[in-house]
Amino acid sequence: MGRSPCCEQDADVKKGPWTPEEDKLLVDYIHKHGHGSWRRLPKNAGLNRCGKSCRLRWTNYLRPDIKRGDFSKAEEDLIIQLHATLGNKWSSIATKLKGRTDNEIKNYWNTHLRKKLLSQGIDPVTHRPRTDLLAGLPNLLAAANLGGAATGQLPLDINAIKLQADAAKFQILQGLVRVLATATAAPAAAPAGIDLMTILGATLTPNSGGLLGQHQLAGVDLSRLGQYDGNYSLPPLTNSSQPTRPPMSSMSPDGLLERFASGTGVPSGDVLSSPELGHGGPRGSNITTPVAPPPMVAADDHQCNTPGGMSSEQTPASSTFDGLASLNLDDVDINIDGCWTNMLLEPPVWLNNNNSSEMYLP
DNA sequence: AATACCTACAACCGCCTTTCG
DNA sequence: TCGAAAGGCGGTTGTAGGTAT
Numbered sequence: 019m020g021r022s023p024c025c026e027q028d029a030d031v032k033k034g035p036w037t038p039e040e041d042k043l044l045v046d047y048i049h050k051h052g053h054g055s056w057r058r059l060p061k062n063a064g065l066n067r068c069g070k071s072c073r074l075r076w077t078n079y080l081r082p083d084i085k086r087g088d089f090s091k092a093e094e095d096l097i098i099q100l101h102a103t104l105g106n107k108w109s110s111i112a113t114k115l116k117g118r119t120d121n122e123i124k125n126y127w128n129t130h131l132r133k134k135l136l137s138q139g140i141d142p143v144t145h146r147p148r149t150d151l152l153a154g155l156p157n158l159l160a161a162a163n164l165g166g167a168a169t170g171q172l173p174l175d176i177n178a179i180k181l182q183a184d185a186a187k188f189q190i191l192q193g194l195v196r197v198l199a200t201a202t203a204a205p206a207a208a209p210a211g212i213d214l215m216t217i218l219g220a221t222l223t224p225n226s227g228g229l230l231g232q233h234q235l236a237g238v239d240l241s242r243l244g245q246y247d248g249n250y251s252l253p254p255l256t257n258s259s260q261p262t263r264p265p266m267s268s269m270s271p272d273g274l275l276e277r278f279a280s281g282t283g284v285p286s287g288d289v290l291s292s293p294e295l296g297h298g299g300p301r302g303s304n305i306t307t308p309v310a311p312p313p314m315v316a317a318d319d320h321q322c323n324t325p326g327g328m329s330s331e332q333t334p335a336s337s338t339f340d341g342l343a344s345l346n347l348d349d350v351d352i353n354i355d356g357c358w359t360n361m362l363l364e365p366p367v368w369l370n371n372n373n374s375s376e377m378y379l380p
Numbered sequence: 381a382a383t384a385c386c387t388a389c390a391a392c393c394g395c396c397t398t399t400c401g
Numbered sequence: 402t403c404g405a406a407a408g409g410c411g412g413t414t415g416t417a418g419g420t421a422t
Contacts, residue, residue: 033391034392034416035415070407070408073409078391079391106410106411107411109411120409120411121391122389126388128389130388
């Protein structure tokens, strides 16, 4: 227990990238003698390296059966599938991918697959749709409002905070948009996933100190709620199968978020102006909000009400800002001069096929 | 052209488990 | 049975090359 590093006793061993000469010495020695004891190998092979370093160099790079080059789609899918069941057990995953090393798979995961999943709105840790987008809302809104407070005591760059809050709000809004958009089509396909309605319900219901006023339920056909099976999943963020729309970057989420945060509700057809927070999007950019999905779960769902807004789904490995850079904002279906109907090309069937106006608040 | 920033990946570090005398 | 040595694993860091400003 508490063993010292294997090479600590020899401070002169070389570290850093291997040279071709060192590689040759190592390969030649192993071909002749096998690796035997890794600790004794460097001395026997004439290498000024730690045995552990030799082992890693051999197993991760020099071994003849290592397959190099890009990962195929099949390999990608297999890694994702295995990671979903095994977690970060890279060595176990590597045993299923012939010729790939655990280190290579781990690196590929961290540099490619993790980002890929994030861009699709999937938590790479849980392999389930991300919930932290909504969970972080209260704190981020608080940060955004710092600029309006006459505190003046903190030596913080308020503009920087605003920028951060703006960026986060865009992402949060994306999450809301996707939740709302998904809710319209979800009954057709409802694979296992998080309970988004639970999240929205707990987040938005007035009883839970949420964001929306109770009266917003008026006009919603609650009898159709049975169509919701509690397992809506998020669609990929970069779904661009819909007609071209103005880029999201041309509108501001401030108004919408402010309304959500205030608990005053958003009347149907209500055109929200942006500058509530004083640093919003372009002047005159308006958005019209559809009704949020009705709260399905009562305020006794404490998951989203805990201090700090952390849900049990959230992990340190996926912060609110993760994947922000890779998000394709231009694919978010929000129209600056119209309403969100463009993003809801399909009728809101889960509420009422005959009268889409029920999607809007009175 | 110079610099800053980003990305990918090889390599290292430290802890845990297994093996062996 | 115990403890040290060795191997293995996952997380993290360093760096080279590419790209943007």
